[in-house]
Amino acid sequence: DSAEDRNLSQKTIPDEPFIHYQAAPAHLFVPSKAPLSVGRTMFETDRLPSEWVVRLNEMTEIWVPSRFNQETFIRSGVNEKKIRIVPGTLDESVYSRDRVNPYPLDVARRFRFLSIFDWSIRKGWDVLLRAYMETFNSLDDVSLILKISRINEPHANVHDEIHRMKSKLGFSSFPHIIVLDSRMTEEEMIRLYAACDAFVLPTRGEGWGRPFMEAMAMQMPVIGTNWSGQLEFMHSENSYLIDVERLSPVPDTMPPHFHGHLWAEPSTEHLKQLMQYVVQHPEEARAKGRLARESLFPKYSLQQTGRRLYKSFRDLICNFV
Structure with missing residues (x-):
């Protein structure tokens, strides 16, 4: 385990689920009372619908798959500090x-x-x-x-x-x-x-x-x-x-x-x-x-993406507790 993992294990984490994760177009996101809220979404043009920006800025983090969306989200008014790039993945053993x-x-x-x-x-x-x-x-x-x-x-x-x-x-x-x-x-x-x-x-x-x-x-x-x-x-x-x-x-x-x-x-x-x-x-x-x-592959393999997801959630929890 890394030093971060050991430090995390020594901290008190609530027994109840406290991360609300949803992946959808942002206008379909539902409000949550969880302490941490993560929304994974994307858009296809040079900017975002204005109603998306308000909803996204209410979340703890916004996960986008690409630098293209990182740039368009920031340009549209989404808080840069909330955005994390989490790319897509494929099972390379299946797509062969x-x-x-x-x-x-x-x-x-x-x-x-x-x-x-x-x-x-x-x-x-x-x-x-x-x-x-x-x-x-x-x-x-x-x-x-x-x-x-x-x-x-x-x-x-x-x-x-x-x-x-x-x-x-x-x-x-x-x-x-x-x-x-x-x-x-x-x-x-x-x-x-x-x-x-x-x-x-x-x-x-x-x-x-x-x-x-x-x-x-x-x-x-x-x-x-x-x-x-x-x-x-x-x-x-x-x-x-x-x-x-x-x-x-x-x-x-x-x-x-x-x-x-x-x-x-x-x-x-x-x-x-x-x-x-x-x-x-x-x-x-x-x-x-x-x-x-x-x-x-292996950059976008299930294993590599899984590690990235684990680190993303770990960072989120560490910053909270």
């Missing part, structure tokens, strides 16, 4: 390409791009579809697999949106697209990663970006936006980063708590170049995928 059989994608073509996201404009699906359709055509031996959910837009018709994009572009030939919208188990999702060659998501903003992390753990070359929370573990050596043209206002079609915020506008032209590049340079892309996994 060597332990699973690839998910059956019988109709998919030779090179397979995978994108996983909830159907929201924040995820940049419009940028992705345009870039893919302008880069490839029906003769190319390439497929784009869209694994989607509809949490934020339950009534969205994805196939209609794809057809609208085709009509807008007006081409006579379009590349192959597969839409998967049924629920899948974690095991099936891992097998889906294993069945594909590259992951792509031109998101406009993430608090952490878990699908990026999962794809990297599965040794996939990853194409993602050069802005927001995923840069905690993505960089130019282990990923293909999409240039950001500018920060643009969040559209009014998003929920009110996003209004007045800014998020990234990823470059469609640069995304087109990157998608073409990974198809034309598969060996280099696979090497980058292997490096991606190596860069995640």
